[in-house]
Amino acid sequence: MFTGIIEEVGEVAAISRSGDSAVLTVRATRVVDDVVHGASIAVNGVCLTVVGWGEPTDGTVGLDFDVMGETLARSVIGGLAVGDRVNLERAVRADARLDGHVVQGHVDGTGTVVSRTPGDAWEAVRFSVPPELARFLAEKGSVAVDGVSLTVSGVGPDWFEVGLIPETLRATTLGGRQPGDAVNLEADVLAKYVARLMETK
Incomplete structure (x- = not known):
């Protein structure tokens, strides 16, 4: 669950395709503060699951996300290229204010x-x-x-x-x-x- 209040703008570092799926790597600084394996992060409004991350470089960390064919077909994630900027938001905490509206990260x-x-x-x-x-x-x-x-x-x-x-x-x-x-x-x-x-x- 998300609020639609963007925490930072990240940058696509890599997108590796394999068949009808891909691994997307996004460089970020703020949303990596408390990242754990399996965490949900909205990338341009698409709820993606963190499957790994690299060592910090130049103050940023590359977050890896598995992206399935359904997501590539139904969202603009499939059209991303290295260097593209993307909106990033971590899942809402239960003890935080809901400043935007209820956003599921399920692109229609x-x-x-x-x-x-x-x-x-x-x-x-x-x-x-x-x-x-x-x-x-x-x-x-x-x-x-x-x-x-x-x-x-x-x-x-x-x-x-x-x-x-x-x-x-x-x-x-x-x-x-x-x-x-x-x-x-x-x-x-x-x-x-x-x-x-x-x-x-």
């Missing part, structure tokens, strides 16, 4: 950046959304984009919009995303459960 699909509109001290960013996910989005509702907890400011039949404050632009990879870039999307888990209940009523 991907979208793309459609447009960016600068404001005085913030920026409106529009994303495309697949039809099967659009029904879970509502104005003033929550969504996770590349693992970042955001509030939906507008919705359309195949898009949604969010407002990014300077801190989000600075502290996450969303500040550098450009039109056409792919992003991971996770809808609010409550919306998914309500929709499922209505379908089976």
